[in-house]
Amino acid sequence: MMEESVENSADVPIIDVSLLHQNPVSKSTLVKKIHEACRTYGFFHVINHGVGESVIEEALDVNRKFFEQPQEIKGGAFLDDVNKVVRFGKVQVGGYSRDLLKLYAHPLHQFLSSWPTLPVLYRERMGLYATELKLCIELFGAIMESLHLSETHLTQNFEQGIQILGINSYPPCSRSNITTGIPPHSDHSLITVLLQSGPGLQVIDCGGSWKNVPRLKGSFQVLIGDHLEVLSNGLYKSVLHRAIPSCSDTRLSIANLHSLGMDEIVEPAGRAGE
Numbered sequence: 001m002m003e004e005s006v007e008n009s010a011d012v013p014i015i016d017v018s019l020l021h022q023n024p025v026s027k028s029t030l031v032k033k034i035h036e037a038c039r040t041y042g043f044f045h046v047i048n049h050g051v052g053e054s055v056i057e058e059a060l061d062v063n064r065k066f067f068e069q070p071q072e073i074k075g076g077a078f079l080d081d082v083n084k085v086v087r088f089g090k091v092q093v094g095g096y097s098r099d100l101l102k103l104y105a106h107p108l109h110q111f112l113s114s115w116p117t118l119p120v121l122y123r124e125r126m127g128l129y130a131t132e133l134k135l136c137i138e139l140f141g142a143i144m145e146s147l148h149l150s151e152t153h154l155t156q157n158f159e160q161g162i163q164i165l166g167i168n169s170y171p172p173c174s175r176s177n178i179t180t181g182i183p184p185h186s187d188h189s190l191i192t193v194l195l196q197s198g199p200g201l202q203v204i205d206c207g208g209s210w211k212n213v214p215r216l217k218g219s220f221q222v223l224i225g226d227h228l229e230v231l232s233n234g235l236y237k238s239v240l241h242r243a244i245p246s247c248s249d250t251r252l253s254i255a256n257l258h259s260l261g262m263d264e265i266v267e268p269a270g271r272a273g274e
Ligand SMILES: O=C(O)CCC(=O)C(=O)O
Pocket: 166, 168, 182, 187, 194, 196, 200, 201, 241, 242, 243, 252, 253, 255
């Protein structure tokens, strides 16, 4: 349980991904902005990311329907076993619990047949969502450049690496101002691309205070994870974050965690951060 109130909004940098394709000048300005965002905040919004609005809405909708199903259909309780392709269960923190569904997503053809079959369109819609997030590969290239590494540094390893979808469903809580739906943590990934159905995400700023992350329609939030902190030799900090449930609605979030392959070792890259 947390008892402090968080009134201030974080000043979240906005990265317009379409500028990566315009011309070398706009690309290099954007890469500098990414560098600042990763160093100072460890997270940023991305806009003009090319993922269709309907793909996003349908991903949220199909998950809302998944969590609304009776327990017998949702199945579950494998949360502790990281080797399971699909894990589902309740996570309790203090007196509050949220539902969590975790899906291995890459390579999709290997995992899709293990994903939930109900609601009927689950695999189709989430498969499309997971595939559209190819945007991460482009972003990763820009982040490598922002570290003065080659744009293609580790691209193949990243492309062939892990993609895990962590889907959180936070039931409404009338004492939502004093409840942490997901406790403070950093993600283990290189980068996480986050989608939420409503407000509630908070990050810790460089002064150590919790700040609300403002909502920006159509955007994703990109969070720097522990592996990128290592890869960047500590220059980019993985961001400490948490989420608060709504007092009136079920809140959903889809965290898309990307990193290198399970058996690869992430280590500081040669010239990172020079
Ligand atoms: O629900 C959110 O906004 C954050 C979720 C999150 O941090 C996670 O799943 O790792």
